[in-house]
Amino acid sequence: MKTEEAIFNHWNSQPDHVHWRTHRIFTPGMANAVKQWLKEGYTADYLCQAINNYYECRTTKGTWWHDVCKIKWDFETFFKGGKRKTEYNWKRFETERFELWDAYTDAHKRVEIQKRRKQQTPPEEQEERYVDLHERTDYIKLFEENPDSPFYRAMAEKMKK
Numbered sequence: 001m002k003t004e005e006a007i008f009n010h011w012n013s014q015p016d017h018v019h020w021r022t023h024r025i026f027t028p029g030m031a032n033a034v035k036q037w038l039k040e041g042y043t044a045d046y047l048c049q050a051i052n053n054y055y056e057c058r059t060t061k062g063t064w065w066h067d068v069c070k071i072k073w074d075f076e077t078f079f080k081g082g083k084r085k086t087e088y089n090w091k092r093f094e095t096e097r098f099e100l101w102d103a104y105t106d107a108h109k110r111v112e113i114q115k116r117r118k119q120q121t122p123p124e125e126q127e128e129r130y131v132d133l134h135e136r137t138d139y140i141k142l143f144e145e146n147p148d149s150p151f152y153r154a155m156a157e158k159m160k161k
Helices: 003-012 030-041 046-060 074-082 091-092 108-119 123-138 139-145 150-160
Strands: none
Touching: 003 030, 003 046, 003 074, 030 046, 030 074, 046 074, 046 091, 074 091, 139 150
C-alpha cells in the first residue's frame, strides 16, 4: 500500500460523525494533493496528526468548526487548499500550530472561563473573602462621618454585633 493511500485510509478511519466526511474511493486528485506534501518532506504520521486535529475540531461542541462552519472539507480540499491557494487548509492543524482552545468560539470560551473560576474557588472561600473585605472597612467610623447614610448605619450595626 502506498503512503498516500495509508493517509487516505487514516482519514476514513476516524469515527463516524455528522460533521465528518468520509470517502468511498481514492482518486488521483487526492493522491496528488498528498504527494505534494510528502515530496516536501512531511511524514505520513505528521499529516495524519493534522487530520486528527481537524477531526477533533469538527466533532467538538463549542468549536467554530463544529458550531458555525457548515462546510465539510473533503480529503482533497484539506490538502490542496481552499479559495486562497497561498494558505493551505491542513497547515492550520499542524501539531505545532494547533491548539483546541483557539478553535473554540468566544461564547464557549466565556462559559468555560466562568466554570473554571467556580471550580478554583470554593463558595466558602468566596464568602470568607466577602467577610474579610467588610471587616477591613470601618463602617462605624464611616457612619459617624455620614450619619444620613442608611447603608453605613446598617453596616455599622452589623459590625457592633
